[in-house]
Amino acid sequence: MVKQESAITNGHKLTPAERIWHTVGLIPTGNVASYGKIADLAGLPGRARYVGYCLRNVPASLTLPWYRVLRSNGQIAFKTGSPQAATQRELLEAEQVLVQNNRVNLRLFGWEPGLDVLLHQLAF
DNA sequence: CAAGTGACTTTCG
DNA sequence: CCGAAAGCCACTT
Numbered sequence: 001m002v003k004q005e006s007a008i009t010n011g012h013k014l015t016p017a018e019r020i021w022h023t024v025g026l027i028p029t030g031n032v033a034s035y036g037k038i039a040d041l042a043g044l045p046g047r048a049r050y051v052g053y054c055l056r057n058v059p060a061s062l063t064l065p066w067y068r069v070l071r072s073n074g075q076i077a078f079k080t081g082s083p084q085a086a087t088q089r090e091l092l093e094a095e096q097v098l099v100q101n102n103r104v105n106l107r108l109f110g111w112e113p114g115l116d117v118l119l120h121q122l123a124f
Numbered sequence: 125c126a127a128g129t130g131a132c133t134t135t136c137g
Numbered sequence: 138c139c140g141a142a143a144g145c146c147a148c149t150t
Contacts, residue, residue: 016147035132049146052131069131077131084131 027068031111034072067091074104
């Protein structure tokens, strides 16, 4: 049995940034995750800010669901009223994720990766 | 090396 | 439920 590899992992040692991008790419449609949670799942606990930094620097070659990443309380991280915040809200609502008062209910939409994902896609 | 910055988080009042 | 304060960490100046 061969371990399944994504385009990002591609059988190589991953840099911290690559692990973050990879993890963000695993968030399913219709779900969201906090910066801190992505950091944890990527094996980088305590580095929520770094997740934000990495998402700001996504290679043009990559297409990621960056808009599925929110603050720990479910809020959109961008300044309210900014064009980026508006875009993020549109993208979320386009996949049935409810955004009220600039905020998503993590109880309802928060991503909880299954064991299969933890063991196969997140086994760094 | 010191100081500033930020798509963050937690704690306190 | 805000808002401020402090903690946090990688990166830039």
